[in-house]
Amino acid sequence: MSQLFREPANVIINRIKRGELTAEEYISVIIDRINNMDTKINSFITKNFENAIKRSREIDKKIQKGEKTGVLTGIPVGIKDNISVKGLKNTCASRMLSNYISTYDATVIEHIKSEDGIIIGKLNMDEFGMGSTSELSPYGPVRNPWNHEYVAGGSSGGSAAAVSSLQIPISLGSDTGGSIRCPASFCSVIGLKPTYGSVSRNGLISYSNSMEQIGPIARTIFDIVPILNTISGEDRMDNTTVVLKSQYRIKSLEEILSSKLRIGILSELIETSEAQIMNGIQEKIKVLEKFPFDLEDTRLGILDFAVAAYYIIAMAEASSNLSRFDNIRYGYYSNPEGYDWRSYFAKSRSLFGDEVKRRILLGSYVLSAGYFGKYYAKAQIVRSRIRNEFEKLFMKYDVLILPTMPVLPFKLGERISNPVDLYNLDLFTILANLTGFPAISIPAGFSQEGFPFGIQFIANAFDEQKLIDLAVLFEKEFDYKERFESI
């Protein structure tokens, strides 16, 4: 019983549904695990244990009565702290919102609850999702489960580290420039950024709303599929969402192999990665050659401008989105006596962290009248060009392969003082956000020092099923589950 936390969600769901295990027993094991592990990892900001136990008892009652239960029956799901859960703190890892309690559930949370999933707590992150290491949190940095002196990646570092350290089987993150896939790569878990418009953003605290998406993180693709089916689909509260044609599913190997996937390999990007990542990914690609797929080297022509374009658009949107935190509509209590409106607004915003302030400053600057054409308009043109290039590639290929991150996890504090250095590391992940296409990071192996790295697949819009098919094949071919024994 005490080792139940090692089991994937799909196994647990079946056991609870068959009556071999109660939801309450499982939740108790998970709570013990979190209490033992999270002092080392620091992945939780808010724990929701009391409500989780209460909810698990309700689910057990439903099963005893023979009522139908949902696809996430009894499964604890961790939620990134920028997704609203009614009655729980929603801090976005910012002192600005340290006492803010959500008054409603995000649409994805409503769906999880209706499928009998259990919200176990809110997870640590970079402040407002601005970062790629999960160090920029007033609650302290998230630590990599594979080596506690190293970063977990970000900004959904808490979501990935909690799953990787076997505290919870599934979590939700949000991905604006790789915030799900980067920590998934650094922590050896699977992270999926869905197509823009396939998952509702209602209830997600916006940072850069033209690029961000909520997505799942789990240890196996077999757990990604039920949670993805749960959160995907049209939502009247988010006009960018679309009706999806069908549910995602795990296909048999024969079915996957008969689909004869056409795979483009972005060799240029693989070769610019750290040597161990390059070698590891090339080895994996060699294994793919034995399957009846068409593999071909290909390249993207406009990569030089991608990072600049991404950060200009993201910061411009951030400066607009974060202007709502003015202590009038959102923020914290602060006595306005003695201030004019302008100085009160500036004072109330002083609780933003340095990185957030810098992004607001730069966002305001690139949108200012004199520089709009030089920065923002040009960045949007680059974005259109990148999307056009991808569309052309997807006429030829079903899936593109590249590394998730060009580097292995690095030491806490090692790169924090140089923002440009960190921004440049995002090149491989921002492509899916600029274009809106779906992308998945799956574990691709470990370095000699024992650090994980990931391989990334990008597909055409709403082709998540192809990413799932390839991930199933990879998981069957290269099983890294035994590595988790060491955690």
Add this chain to the structure above:
Amino acid sequence: MSTEDDVKKLCDLSKLEIPDEMIMETAKKVKDVLGLFSKLDEFTNSDFDLNTVNDLRIEKSIDSLRADTLFSVHVDNKDNKFDFKPLNSKNGFIIGPRI
């Protein structure tokens, strides 16, 4: 846009307070990031028109748009009720700009 004075002015415009001891460091980091952004200066593409962004054509220059006028407000002194009707409305809905 990289001196300490520039950053102070930008803070004022963005309504942000940055402590004096942080201004120098912020100016340095802002300069570094703008160096990254200036990469776009090398980007030229004659196929794209600066007035076209994501397939949306900006048809009017900003100074050609009409000046906003105030609502016409009618105050009913008897019931002490405001009865105002926005200028650009139809069937109770405000008519927004056309994209």
